Amino acid sequence: MVDVVVDGQSEVDRLLNRIAALEERNRMLTSENKDLRRRLGKRDEMVRQVAAVVQTEQPPKLMYRREPRKHRPRVHPVFLLGDWHIGEKAERDATGGFGEYNWGVTQKSHGVILNSFLKWVYNYRSIYLIEDCTVMCLGDWISGDIHDELRVTNEFPVPVQIAHAGQLLGQTIRTLSSEFKKVKVVEVGGGNHDRVTRRPQHKQRCTNSYSYLVYAIANEMNQGNSRVEIDYSDDPKRIVKVGNTRFLVEHGDAVRAWGAYPAYGWERMLGREALRRMDESAQRFDYWVIGHWHTPTFYMDMIIINGALTPTTEYIHLKGRRTRPAQTAFLVSEKHGPFDFTFFRV
Numbered sequence: 001m002v003d004v005v006v007d008g009q010s011e012v013d014r015l016l017n018r019i020a021a022l023e024e025r026n027r028m029l030t031s032e033n034k035d036l037r038r039r040l041g042k043r044d045e046m047v048r049q050v051a052a053v054v055q056t057e058q059p060p061k062l063m064y065r066r067e068p069r070k071h072r073p074r075v076h077p078v079f080l081l082g083d084w085h086i087g088e089k090a091e092r093d094a095t096g097g098f099g100e101y102n103w104g105v106t107q108k109s110h111g112v113i114l115n116s117f118l119k120w121v122y123n124y125r126s127i128y129l130i131e132d133c134t135v136m137c138l139g140d141w142i143s144g145d146i147h148d149e150l151r152v153t154n155e156f157p158v159p160v161q162i163a164h165a166g167q168l169l170g171q172t173i174r175t176l177s178s179e180f181k182k183v184k185v186v187e188v189g190g191g192n193h194d195r196v197t198r199r200p201q202h203k204q205r206c207t208n209s210y211s212y213l214v215y216a217i218a219n220e221m222n223q224g225n226s227r228v229e230i231d232y233s234d235d236p237k238r239i240v241k242v243g244n245t246r247f248l249v250e251h252g253d254a255v256r257a258w259g260a261y262p263a264y265g266w267e268r269m270l271g272r273e274a275l276r277r278m279d280e281s282a283q284r285f286d287y288w289v290i291g292h293w294h295t296p297t298f299y300m301d302m303i304i305i306n307g308a309l310t311p312t313t314e315y316i317h318l319k320g321r322r323t324r325p326a327q328t329a330f331l332v333s334e335k336h337g338p339f340d341f342t343f344f345r346v
């Protein structure tokens with residue numbers, strides 16, 4: 001055999017070195033493999049020992065029975081209505097297909113939501129005693145003339161908007177009164193879109209407002225109905241007691257958003273209201289109910305926000321946001337307070 005020398009090392013030496021290195025590596029891997037197999041064996045043995053101690057249980061007997069409850073605790077549904085913006089027109093073609101709004105859509109959306117609310121109540125009646133309903137009316141019933149663009153694009157003028165809004169609200173109250181022994185209607189005035197003046201006004205906020213007329217029409221329609229109890233006031237901020245829970249109720253436009261985020265504004269207003277009302281038990285509240293923000297929200301376990309009937313309008317579309325028509329409801333337990341916040345969507 002002819003040995004070849006490259007870089008001072010013969011080819012034979014190079015191969016012998018390589019074989020020695022591979023033999024060493026083989027020894028290491030064999031020993032590691034032995035060690036791992038021993039550890040695996042130990043673990044398997046432990047599992048066997050543990051399993052030997054554990055006794056297999058029989059599947060339990062099915063205890064569930066469909067049985068009508070004898071005692072049904074009393075709960076009070078609260079239905080939030082508002083931000084209907086009747087008369088506003090949004091075009092599907094101008095909102096990327098997201099939104100379409102007109103009087104026909106308003107009635108349809110509202111009908112779907114009212115139906116869903118009543119079905120929700122029916123379901124709960126199998127486990128709860130539900131005899132009354134509180135409707136919190138939160139304002140912004142009409143589109144109004146508060147901006148130039150609304151003035152020229154509204155589907156019909158303000159007097160017609162008021163007539164439609166009043167009648168739709170009146171019909172809603174009437175329908176609800178066929179399902180409950182008592183319908184308490186809390187009428188909050190002073191929504192920004194309902195205002196008569198172009199600039200927001202603070203004095204006579206609820207009376208110098210189209211919401212005043214909307215409520216007058218709705219109330220007139222239900223005048224002879226003894227199951228309907230109207231709770232109207234000129235105060236835009238109301239304290240309403242349902243069960244044993246106290247709610248501060250208002251439209252919600254007095255809140256200033258912070259850096260385009262309303263949440264900080266809500267917290268600030270909530271803090272101010274809580275602070276100034278802490279001395280007087282008649283002014284205190286447990287939850288704050290508002291509309292205006294068009295986004296059904298239950299925030300910080302203290303703030304309850306209603307949705308709107310309007311969809312993604314041209315303004316919302318341009319801002320890259322989305323609004324799905326919705327109204328909100330929840331139940332109030334005498335013992336545990338509000339629960340089951342539900343957003344009824346179209």
Ligand SMILES: [Mn+2]
Pocket residue numbers: 083140191192193251253291292293
């Ligand atoms: Mn509003």
